[in-house]
Amino acid sequence: MGIHIENISKSYKDVNALKNISFDVKPNELFGLIGPDGAGKTTLFRILTTLLIANEGKASVAGMDVLLDYKEIRKHVGYMPGRFSLYQDLTVEENLKFFATIFGTTIEENYDLIKEIYVQIEPFKDRRAGKLSGGMKQKLALCCALIHKPKVLFLDEPTTGVDPVSRKEFWEMLKRLQEKNITILVSTPYMDEAALCDRIALIQDGKILQIDTPEAIVNQYPKTIYNVSANNMYQVIKSLKAYSHQHSVYPFGEFVHYTDTREDFNTLDLNHYLEAQNLTNITIEKTQATIEDSFMELAK
Incomplete structure (x- = not known):
């Protein structure tokens, strides 16, 4: 039924x-x-x-x-x-x-x-x-x-x-x-x-x-997601959205969920970029995709 x-x-x-x-x-x-x-x-x-x-x-x-x-x-x-x-x-x-x-x-x-x-x-x-x-x-x-x-x-x-x-x-x-x-x-x-x-x-x-x-x-989420945080989260979002290699940038709780366009992406590159934006206490770590990430990717 x-x-x-x-x-x-x-x-x-x-x-x-x-x-x-x-x-x-x-x-x-x-x-x-x-x-x-x-x-x-x-x-x-x-x-x-x-x-x-x-x-x-x-x-x-x-x-x-x-x-x-x-x-x-x-x-x-x-x-x-x-x-x-x-x-x-x-x-x-x-x-x-x-x-x-x-x-x-x-x-x-x-x-x-x-x-x-x-x-x-x-x-x-x-x-x-x-x-x-x-x-x-x-x-x-x-x-x-x-x-x-x-x-x-x-x-x-x-x-x-x-x-x-x-x-x-x-x-x-x-x-x-x-x-x-x-x-x-x-x-x-x-x-x-x-x-x-x-x-x-x-x-x-x-x-x-x-x-x-x-x-x-x-x-089925196609990319690797990273949790990114720093001392100024508003500036983190703004800087990541301006980053030439960013594929997606979404606030997610206390972190920003970030994906990159490059297959050989190195977190050190991103770390150096964020440091150049005068950000401190930077963390970049892999994380699991969620339904919300999948939805945002499909909706793009």
């Missing part, structure tokens, strides 16, 4: 939001759609959940066509949009009962599916949804998306604006949901979350850049 997407394109007036998108999500797979704001992630989710119609192409969810079987699809998918969209004036329990009723079920009937998440918000069951913290809102929204035991779960940037602890807990919950035979398509702008997916599609400006496992994408 996976997802099939074939040559999907979507435009809004003069803006091409999606450009000939094609990929498959396998049954029970945790698949990540990774890209920045404006890449086309939400547009694709809305097409797959039958809220938008594509200009071109076709797609199916759990074996059902998004156009011909849209009513049936809505019974079998869970959708958690990027913006908190539950009823803020209703309590936690009232929201859950409302969504259960819409799908002709009860909280009790599918309690085993949401139990692990619900026990964390149960102490606040009489609190209005609008008064919950970001992490608790996220857990309530996930409960409401799961209450009818969907075959496919769509999560559009579910951890945006959520604290690191809640983000970690959320991804642990997703891994356990996989074990209950639910196919999960999740989008995120956070590159570190990409490594938690079985496979990922990197998307930019409505186009798919690459699809593979996170490990395979990182291993």
